[in-house]
Amino acid sequence: MGRVFVAGSINMDVVATADRHPRVGETVAGRQVLYFPGGKGANQAVAASRLGARTTLIGRLGRDSLGAELKAFLGDQGIDLGYVVETAEAHTGTAIITVAEADNTIVVVPGANGLVGADDVKVVPLLKGDVAVSQFEIPLPTIAAFFHRARAAGAVTVLNPAPAQKMPGELLALVDILVLNETELGFLAGVELSESDAADRIIDVARKLQAREDQTICVTLGKRGVLALAGHEEISVAGRVVKALDTTGAGDCFVGALAAQLADGAPLREALTFANAAASISVQRMSAGPSMPTGAEVAAIL
Numbered sequence: 001m002g003r004v005f006v007a008g009s010i011n012m013d014v015v016a017t018a019d020r021h022p023r024v025g026e027t028v029a030g031r032q033v034l035y036f037p038g039g040k041g042a043n044q045a046v047a048a049s050r051l052g053a054r055t056t057l058i059g060r061l062g063r064d065s066l067g068a069e070l071k072a073f074l075g076d077q078g079i080d081l082g083y084v085v086e087t088a089e090a091h092t093g094t095a096i097i098t099v100a101e102a103d104n105t106i107v108v109v110p111g112a113n114g115l116v117g118a119d120d121v122k123v124v125p126l127l128k129g130d131v132a133v134s135q136f137e138i139p140l141p142t143i144a145a146f147f148h149r150a151r152a153a154g155a156v157t158v159l160n161p162a163p164a165q166k167m168p169g170e171l172l173a174l175v176d177i178l179v180l181n182e183t184e185l186g187f188l189a190g191v192e193l194s195e196s197d198a199a200d201r202i203i204d205v206a207r208k209l210q211a212r213e214d215q216t217i218c219v220t221l222g223k224r225g226v227l228a229l230a231g232h233e234e235i236s237v238a239g240r241v242v243k244a245l246d247t248t249g250a251g252d253c254f255v256g257a258l259a260a261q262l263a264d265g266a267p268l269r270e271a272l273t274f275a276n277a278a279a280s281i282s283v284q285r286m287s288a289g290p291s292m293p294t295g296a297e298v299a300a301i302l
Contacts (some may be wrong), residue, residue, distance in 0.1 A: 002262075003053065007124075012092060020100045037070050040252050043253070044252045047256025093110050094109045102245060118141065133159075140167060166188070175211070180218075182194070195224070207229055216228060218258075222250075235268065249289065257298070278292075
């Protein structure tokens with residue numbers, strides 16, 4: 001069994017719940033404020049670890065009370081934190097999240113996450129069979145250095161390009177599996193996509209974005225399921241009907257679950273089905289990191 005290495009962000013999520021989201025310039029009364037461990041990198045690492053993968057997180061925390069709290073939580077999840085650096089140069093990353101009607105809006109203040117550099121990832125002991133995961137909440141040059149290291153070691157590279165931003169073609173070419181939603185796919189491909197677009201259109205856009213013939217582009221569609229273009233093969237996984245409570249972290253759950261399955265040697269279609277089921281569990285719970293399911297919970301609904 002391979003291991004999962006996640007290079008990414010570690011945040012404290014400050015969550016305010018309300019009956020509806022405020023319009024621009026408007027103030028609405030909230031119901032409660034909650035504090036949860038989060039950050040896309042940490043969320044994905046928690047998901048992979050809870051599902052049984054040997055997981056290492058690479059990132060940075062501020063030398064402050066939030067950083068200490070996050071480190072304790074992540075350690076309790078069984079994650080190797082030997083490559084998490086504490087720094088006095090910046091505060092711990094923070095996300096301000098508003099949740100209303102099961103949807104969320106998020107403002108992320110990177111803090112220490114913006115200091116994760118090439119030196120943090122070049123010493124990671126990746127081997128063939130491992131899975132290297134990253135997202136866009138740390139600097140892009142750091143991700144490129146991490147993926148160069150991973151490909152040289154024979155590891156599989158998985159990129160979740162969120163929050164969406166333009167990336168150089170050189171970075172995209174280093175990605176074995178790109179995991180994104182239809183909005184992010186449209187942004188990177190330079191076309192308009194929406195929830196109502198047909199599967200063949202989404203696959204066509206994914207095909208135009210492919211940087212290599214053997215690259216996999218996986219598009220998560222929420223309740224509509226998952227579409228993937230694996231080289232020339234098209235894969236479809238049906239959605240699962242659940243009552244969503246909080247969609248924060250659902251995409252991260254999917255990525256972490258996919259990485260755990262790939263590290264365990266699962267075929268892609270099987271791994272996608274498992275990850276889709278895991279994400280459907282996470283949306284039925286509040287918060288990001290703490291909402292990630294266990295392997296037994298996923299197995300129970302498959």
